[in-house]
Amino acid sequence: MHPSICLFEELQLRVNQQVLGQETVVEQLVIALIANGHVLIQGLPGLAKTRAVNALAAEVSAQLNRIQFTPDMLPADITGSEIYNNQTQSLSFKPGPVFCHFLLADEINRAPAKVQSALLESMAESQVSVAGVSHSLPELFMVLATQNPVEQEGTYPLPEAQMDRFLMQVLVDYPDKNAEKKMLQLLRAATNSRLAAATPKLTVDAVLAARAEVEQVYVNDNIDQYIVDIVDATRFPQKFSTELAELIDLGASPRATIALDKCARARAWLAGRDFVTPEDVKVVCHAVLRHRIVLSFTCINLKLTSDDVIDKLLENVTFV
Template sequence: MANQLQPLSTSAAAAADAGPREAILDLQSRVNRDIIGQERVVERLVIALLANGNVLLEGLPGLAKTRAIKSLSRNLESAFSRIQFTPDLLPSDVTGGEVYRGEGTGGGTFEFRKGPVFGNLVLADEINRAPAKVQSALLEAMEERQVTVSGKRYPLPDLFMVLATQNPIEQEGTYPLPEAQMDRFLMHVTIDYPSDADEVRVLRLVRAENAGAGAAPPPKIPQSIVFDARREIDAVTTVGAVETYMVALIAATRRPSEYGDKLRHWIALGASPRGSLALDRTARVVAWLRGRDYVVPEDVQAVAHDCLRHRISPSYEASADGVRVDDIVDEIVAQVAVPA
């Protein structure tokens, strides 16, 4: 993995005055103070926010997946919604639905009541615990940024991101996400145990929070900062050689036999064109966060695992040999020639 970006430590007001980049790095720094030892995860959440995409967070219970998402919402001017996915959840519990309102004269009308998907940052907690019909209720929202109920379309907020979590080992009572929905996520981010030193800091942080639970939170960073940052990121350039490099990485997942026996035996199904789009969007964000207005191959490599992890289907042979998807991406990055 590439080195982590170095967040700046500034107040929200000073950061906003300095520019969108400094304000966003301040946001990242704040979340890092809440989520100790998970700088890579926090960085990916910020990248997805700026790239206007959705994130699937995967990790064992208790690794601060939900806390990271809540911390992002707490420090950013946004409406936070949480959907706890369970086997008895209905699609209308996600999108909302029409409710009949009677009137005194005996008549009445139907009015649409918005569901939790109409928030700015929507936490889909344990998304693989709900059946496919409920999971698919998110598809239109994630891709089209709208909800259709009874033939009427209801647009979602301009600032909208689904942050879904799932447990990678618990299979009983779960419904694996279909490839079509997995592909809707811009990034698939894995979260692992913190180091021993970081876990000591976690203990101290929670003690301090319990002792000062009534402390006032810092001022939130305005939504306008995110939109200003996105406009600057749109101006980041990608030269033809880097574009060709991104497409070559995706092509290696589709024609693995051209890159050696390992990949030929390991890959059953490659990435869709959304993989190329994801690499392009996120690499431009990384370049912007690093203070450049152009993309270099290292920016693409920094996000390759998170953009391709859920878009490659390993073969039975790879699964039998214990080859992880991350191992496959490592091999692809090693095999595809890097432009000068």
């Protein structure tokens, strides 16, 4: 096994020690990190969304900035702005919190759409434009946004254009009883969180090197066809199943195809393989597609979730 893979296995282990009962969430965050993508983390309050991001960032020797989104925010609060200098009698750019390696956008759906949209350029192009001048962001730049379900009071649904910029949407659910019991015991000890995050084990260069290795993971033509077929089934479900056609109103964009490829390669690399299998694609499929498909009213009336629809999708699309 490549030594760098061991570093990321240790990363998952250390984060799992701090965020108990959320192994799938931690794995998906690590996949997104080495696949060079942004993550939208959704779950009810109190389920350790912010803690998971802090734990991950603490394991990397990189800068983490946090923005607590509120209804009265302005776009300049994220990107920065031009300020007047009395001494030089000129304008100069003061960078905002977006200029960092890890940006924790906490409760992103509590800010209006124009503020959420301020992140669009930085997420898509790794740069920020202010007063007609573009400012580059670090090579390692990752937005980790948390949001509460949109049915909660005081929240605003994210624009579809911004949702599509997220590589994955990770759902955080309640931990099982054993994990919650262990959490209580560790909290009483009052040492776990301080010791676990004491010394970062990963450098920015190690993350960038891992990304370069992931790019070399082999994907054969059959896997490419499987990925394209899955995304195509979200757009033209009637070709695969009448039932599926009644559940999906709008399919995924080509970004979904690219995201499936990147995440499948990242998972294969973490497993110590230099090639992608159909199982890699299936495992990352829900996190990549759940925020990119629009469900029909029939689906909502049947109380089916995006994950339920993706399950049916994978049943109908076969790997050849």
